[in-house]
Amino acid sequence: MNNTSVVSSSFDAMIYNAKLETANDGSIQVRFPDVPEALTFGRNEHEAKLHARDALTTALEMYAEDNQPYPKPRYRSGHPIQVRGLHAAKLALHSAMREQGLTKADLSRLLSIHPPQVDRLLDFQHASRLNALEDALAALGKKLVIEIQAA
Numbered sequence: 001m002n003n004t005s006v007v008s009s010s011f012d013a014m015i016y017n018a019k020l021e022t023a024n025d026g027s028i029q030v031r032f033p034d035v036p037e038a039l040t041f042g043r044n045e046h047e048a049k050l051h052a053r054d055a056l057t058t059a060l061e062m063y064a065e066d067n068q069p070y071p072k073p074r075y076r077s078g079h080p081i082q083v084r085g086l087h088a089a090k091l092a093l094h095s096a097m098r099e100q101g102l103t104k105a106d107l108s109r110l111l112s113i114h115p116p117q118v119d120r121l122l123d124f125q126h127a128s129r130l131n132a133l134e135d136a137l138a139a140l141g142k143k144l145v146i147e148i149q150a151a
Contacts, residue, residue, distance in 0.1 A: 014088040017078035018052050020045060033075040035059045052081045060087070061124040064094040087124055089133040089144055094122060096140040110139050 021029050028048035032038040038059035042048030060083065063070040070091055097107060108118045120126040121136055134144045
């Protein structure tokens with residue numbers, strides 16, 4: 001029997017809906033009802049949507065850095081913005097560590113890697129190798145599953 005939990009980048013897990021509103025100056029403001037810290041704007045709708053993913057990622061990164069659970073998507077209308085796959089895996093790793101009460105030092109010992117390597121695995125700005133994240137998640141009893149869907 002397999003004791004691992006599945007970590008999935010499915011619709012419910014990693015797509016947040018943004019609300020776009022036109023400001024008095026004509027710019028488009030973006031906010032995420034599920035992630036109130038994620039705010040941005042653009043000169044037009046196209047630009048606003050481009051900035052939306054970065055704002056969402058930055059806000060979710062703040063939750064991870066503060067060792068807080070990230071909000072689950074509940075708001076179902078608006079403009080869907082998907083968290084990048086690599087960031088979804090990093091969020092899952094942060095979440096698994098928090099659930100198990102593990103520190104970075106604990107993960108370093110568990111994986112037999114140097115502390116700076118753990119820092120890079122958890123750093124949203126670092127382009128970690130997906131197989132390294134997969135190994136870290138497996139060590140915590142999680143299985144990374146990647147799903148490809150039509151756009």
